Amino acid sequence: MDLRVGVFLDRDGTINQEVGYMSNPEAIELIPGAARAIRLINCLGLRAVVVSNQSGVARGYFPLSMVEEANRRLELLLAQKGAHLDGIYYCPHRPEDSCPCRKPEPGLLKRAAAELGIDLRSSYMVGDRAEDIETIHRVGGKGILVLTGYGKQQNDWLGNPPDFVARDLLEAVYWISLQEGAKRRQEMAISKELLDILACPKCKGDIVLTEKGDGLICKACKLIYPIKDDIPVMLIEEALPYEEKKD
Ligand SMILES: [Zn+2]
Ligand SMILES: [Zn+2]
Structure with missing residues (x-):
């Protein structure tokens, strides 16, 4: 099987508006341009995969079922605008649990790569936190910081500056399309x-x-x-x- 390029996406603050710990899935609201960005990922033949830290579960702030419900709601909102996600992965643990899946650990990326046939070294991650950038750098891909969510507050890169800083997810995916464009002229042709x-x-x-x-x-x-x-x-x-x- 030919390995595909993955575009890993943080969820809260990157695709949907950041609301702190999600308490009401019905309140999920897409960031302007986010659905278009994911449609473009789909159109380019790249894999769109959500990778999210949801420590509110282990902290007892909300049940696992609420994460699932929020994910379904997000998929529905995206589907209404013609966009789809190839996978949604999340870590329910706290930092002190030292699990292999909480970003910046790349456990979820590795799982997604195995399950969806993704080449991590040629992949991207888009997120609003320094952890998102570090996660993809640990497996050799490129990281794009968005200035939505907590993006504007990120300034300590711990040796991992982003490869590009974008105003939002749409601009991030436009940048990715330029990196991939030469390899995908057919998909990028007007x-x-x-x-x-x-x-x-x-x-x-x-x-x-x-x-x-x-x-x-x-x-x-x-x-x-x-x-x-x-x-x-x-x-x-x-x-x-x-x-x-x-x-
Ligand atoms: Zn305009
Ligand atoms: Zn975990």
Whole structure:
């Protein structure tokens, strides 16, 4: 079996809004652009896998069933927007339990790799904590910090700075698409499906192809995202100003 590239995703603060210890699965709310980001992972043929620390279980704050319920709710919200997760793994233990699965231990990544056929060294992890970056670095992959959730408060890298810092999950996955793009020209070629998935990383609004087909325009933000070597570069820093033609 050909091993696949995995995109490991932290859950709270990365895909859904951080609410401290989750007490009500019904209250789960997606971070803007998160479903689009996961659709793009799906479209690129990468594995989307949630890896989450849920020590609230061992601490007695909530039962295991609530973690499961929250996961099902998350899958439902994503499915409504056409996105799916290939796996959800979580650690219910406390730090003092010294288990092999609590991030930054890479136990859950290794389990997912064995069960889903993933090559960890060519994989990515996206999360809002330094632990997320360390977890993927321990198995040789690349780590992307998002500034949602606790992301803005992370400043002690303990020797593990992130490979990229993204405003949110959508921008993180756009960065991944550029790393993977050259290997996946077919999936990244502009198609109706891809245009439907891509959104402006700034406002999360729709984009349209330029007349020449050399860029994607967000009219609301007045920005053009260039298409280089057939690959859309959906990063705000790379965008050019767009001026509407007057005639
Ligand atoms: Zn554990
Ligand atoms: Zn925009």
